[in-house]
Structure formats: structure tokens, C-alpha cells
Amino acid sequence: MADEPINGPASYFPSIEKKYGRPIAEWQELVRKHLPAKHMELVAMLKKDHGMGHGHANALVAHTLAAHKG
Template sequence: MDQAAQTMMDNLQKNTGKSLDEWVSIVKKENFSKHGEILKFLKSDHGFTHGFANLVAHKTLKSDAGSASGSDELISKQYKGKEHLLPLFEKLKVEIKTFGNDIEFAPKNAYVSVRRKKQFAMLIPATKNRFDIGINLKGQEPTGMLELDTKSSGMVSHRIVVNPEEQYSKEVINWLKKAYDAAG
């Protein structure tokens, strides 16, 4: 388990008086099957912040990276039926690693979080025909390929849509580098 997740769990106990396991039990009794239902319940009925509600929801549904047997399993799951997008992911990962030696790739169920001190990008095999790159560049005006993000609930500020046929351009790498620099 990474240090950030452990700190969140410790703070959950400190702030609510209940452990993560206790909250998971409370949520399971409600028989929710969707992430959003759990978030709404914890935020409205228990005053949770988004971060704590998200943690409990992922642990309840076993949809976080820590619940998988390994990051390879999560990557395989993301690209099932979208295998033709995997070379794009691998190529982006190689390029991003050249930015510095402080980069962490953290696979989740539907995307890979790319972090420095904080998340600066998300690599998302969105559909069979589209690969999305979420980027954190708050305050940046959208221009060129860079669009404002309206889909990820604030996890990133901008999005770049890459069609597999186009692969990616120097512009994509430049935006990723700018987000990396801003996260330092």
C-alpha cells in the first residue's frame, strides 16, 4: 500500500472515529452497487469529503488498485477489447518517464494515474476508438488539442482526445510535460 493511501485511512479513522473496515461494513449494509451511490450516501448522510467517500467506495466495491492482484491485472482489464490502444499507452509511458525520475504510474480500474508529488495526468482507454489523456493545468486556456475537462469530476482540469490512427503528436507530449512541471 502506498503512503498516500495509508495516510488517508489513518485520517479517516481520526476524522470520523471509525476505521475503513467499519465504513465498508456500513456501506455494504446499504446494498449499493454503484460508486456514485456510495459517494452520495457518504457525502449527504455522513458529511464526507469527496476524497474520503471515494476511498470508502473503492474499497467497498474492490475497484481500487490495492484490491487487484497487481497492476498488470488492472492494465489487462482496461485494455480488454481495446488491445490496439495498448501500444499507444506504452509509448506515452516511455515518453513520460523521460520527464524525470520522480514519476509514479498508478493503475486504477479504468485509467492509469500519473503522479509526481500529485497527479498530473490520467491515461484512459476511453472507448475502442478513442484514447483520452486527462491533464492537470488549472487556469490554462484551452487551445489546440487541449480541451476543458467536463467528465472526470475534477480529477483533471483538461483533456486531450487521441484517435488511435493519429497516435499522438509532439503537442500531446508538450502538454504532458507542462503538467509534469506544474506538479513539481
Template structure:
């Protein structure tokens, strides 16, 4: 894995996040790993030149994420890398 390109946000339970980050608590609960794990995978694959949908498919088929969760992870990473 490369250096951390995108850091997971600090989520305040009192203020529900909007956008892709709104999925992160559910992702952690469903898959039992911190969202940072998934962000790192997505950032590495995007850094290798894979497209958004290629990374979504990888997260689904190789790692067992649902489509919505995988898409949220990739969308978040892409937005942060574009900043």
C-alpha cells in the first residue's frame, strides 16, 4: 500500500455527515473494518489509473462491499484527491 492519500473524516455522531461520508458509519458497522481501510484501497487503485467504476467493481467483487458502499468510498476519495 502506498502512503495515505486520503484520510477518513472525524464523524461527530451528533451531526450526521452529508454526501458519501454519510455511509461511513454503516460501512464500518457492516464490514467490521475502519473506513480508512477502504479509503486506502480505493486511493491506491485510483492512483494506479483505474476508473471510478473499476474501483467500485473491485471493492464489490474482491472485498465484498455492496454497490452503494463501494460507490460512496470511491466518490469520497475522488473528491478529496481533486481538492
């Protein structure tokens, strides 16, 4: 199972770390600090304040919120 490709929002994580120079855990903590903001508010914050592209920001927020809801 370890050889299966990563699907969904997490498939963006390697490129997010490479492009923006911070580990995913730091980005997720940043998103959690802004809760209870709505999904698109969090996406807009990442884009405006950190220069993140829409797809990367959306994937990061979606994955973080899904994990947060448990």
C-alpha cells in the first residue's frame, strides 16, 4: 500500500513545500490559528498574505479542515 499514489489535496503537498519553503505542518498550524474562519476566507488569506496560488491554498485548507473536523 505504501506504493499507492497520494490522491486528493495531499497530492499538492510536495510542491507546496518546495515552492513556498515551509513544511506542511507549519502551513496547517497557520490555517488552524485563523479558525473559525470559513474555507474561502482561509484560502484568500494564504493567497494575499503569503503569495500562495489558488490551487495550493485550496488544497491546504481543504486537507487541514477535513483533519480538524476529524
